[in-house]
Amino acid sequence: MQNLQHSISIKLIELVKREYSLDIDYETAVLEKPKKEEWGDLASTVALKISSKAGHSPADIAKKLCFLLNNEEFTFTFNDVVYPIFEKIDFAFPGFINFKFSVPYLLNYALELSSKGLNVKDQKRPNISLKIALEHSNVNPNKAAHVGHLRNACIGQFIERVYEKMGHDVNVQYYEDDLGVQVSTSLMGTMELKDINPSDYEKFDHYAWDVYAKMESLIVQDENLQKKREHLMQRLEDSKDEISVEQSKLADRILKDQLVTFGKLDFDYDVIIREKDIVSLGLWNRAFEKLKTNPNVYLATSGPSKGCWMINMSGDKNEDAGSLISDSENQEEISVQEPLGGGRVIEEDKVIVRSNGVPTYTGKDIAYHMWKYGLLGLDFYYRELDIGTQKKILWTTSSEESDISKDVSFSKNDYVIDVI
Incomplete structure (x- = not known):
């Protein structure tokens, strides 16, 4: 050159x-x-x-x-x-x-x-070692990993190795979305569908994928099932509810199979972040109180989104907004569109708390990223998760004080990198 x-x-x-x-x-x-x-x-x-x-x-x-x-x-x-x-x-x-x-x-x-060959032994290391949080291949606990997740894992592992070679401290985080629409649908499927047998599948996460797909197709056509799922989602927010305990067991079983897949391909992680712990430990409540002081966060008082807490994306508060719900693979993203004359839509506001009081994926994700930067003044408890899928220590968050580890924390990062 x-x-x-x-x-x-x-x-x-x-x-x-x-x-x-x-x-x-x-x-x-x-x-x-x-x-x-x-x-x-x-x-x-x-x-x-x-x-x-x-x-x-x-x-x-x-x-x-x-x-x-x-x-x-x-x-x-x-x-x-x-x-x-x-x-x-x-x-x-x-x-x-x-x-x-x-x-x-x-x-x-x-x-x-x-x-x-690149000889980096003689290269100067940075004077300051940065703490970097990296996410790259989270899979919802309702299915197996697919090629898109593997693509993200390849990119993420490359980023991890480059920054570690430069002397920085990189912690790879795996977000387990064990609350919300997808996991509620999976749990309903395991209870409602008796014609799909897990023994017919080589891996449990493959079974869970078929259960989710069929249950979702039934819910779309049945208003009673939709109400049942909404009620189930509310119960999952209470970690002591027996149905919440069952859901945790289901999510963990699927998670283990997902990590087996990644482990066979030599991908590893430092910590599993459980969404349920974000709620149980009050991280979400702390974040929500901070968010409500922001002028761009407001409570909708009229229209289809009445009772929802919103993030104003346009700069002008929506008074009468029509709602548009989009359930994507990795997040249940709810937005509200502001109609102008002639039905033209130019901006979208985001729902962070539904009218039933349940925070959306977006809301909890904001709390999660505030925790990453150490902005909440709270941290998880941690315990080791030994499931035999990787060589280095794998930690998981916990809401049990008995699992506290004084020497472990994955918060207060200097930089946060998400591969999407």
């Missing part, structure tokens, strides 16, 4: 000499990195530097030099095939010359680096 930049600078010196009869030093022709990525990978300001002596505007000089550079052969050869080094060389006002590398060149450069 350095040799390429040197060659371009030498070429610019030659072109300026030929076209404008000016002798410029190497420093004048040196390339730099543009301030914005979209401008290119390399840039030259030589046109700006020589315009007064050349007697032409920087833009005219940059245009001419771009034309001449595009007629030069900046190429490389791979497997006897010739490829261009640059995708384009163009100018930008008032007189910049921007170079954008071609995809083949970047791929070839990456291959060269990997074949040589």
Whole structure:
């Protein structure tokens, strides 16, 4: 790369000499990195530097030099095939010359680096070691992991290794969404559906996936089942309710199979964060009290969302808003759209607490991220979770004071990274 930049600078010196009869030093022709990525990978300001002596505007000089550079052969050869080094060389006002590398060149450069090997032993470590929370492959406890989760795990593990190699402390967090619509549907399915037998499946999480899919299709068509699920969701918020205890056992059984899958592919984690503990330990209540002091959080007093606590996404409070509910794979996201004249919709407000008092996934996720940064003044209890899926210690949150570990905390992070 350095040799390429040197060659371009030498070429610019030659072109300026030929076209404008000016002798410029190497420093004048040196390339730099543009301030914005979209401008290119390399840039030259030589046109700006020589315009007064050349007697032409920087833009005219940059245009001419771009034309001449595009007629030069900046190429490389791979497997006897010739490829261009640059995708384009163009100018930008008032007189910049921007170079954008071609995809083949970047791929070839990456291959060269990997074949040589990257010796990082002598690289300087940062003076400060940062604490980083990383999430990458959470799977709802109602199904098995699919290829999308594995894709996120690959990206996440790469990020983890890079930051750890740089000397930072990375804790990989796995969020177990053991409350809410998905798990309520799964629990109902195990109680209602007798025609699906877990013994017919190699893994329990595969059985749970089919149960969830069938139960969801039945609930959509039956108003009574919808009410039953809503009542069940309310009971799950109470960790001492017997149905909540059963749900925890179900979620943990599915979680174990999910971790078995990730373990076979050499993905591991530092801590399992249980959504139920966020509620049981009062993290959600603490976060909610803080949120209510924010001017963008309000209680809807009219319309279909009356009684819901909302986050104002538009900057102007909605008075009469129509509701739109979207149940996605990894979150139950409820938003409220503000209609204008003619039914046109321009903004969405988010529901964080339903009218029945149950917080949404979005609400609890906000509390979770406030905890990550140490903004709540509260922390979980922790205990080791030994299920034989990984070599390093796996911790899980707990709401039991007997599980306290004074030396363990995954809160108060400097940075938070989520792979989505």
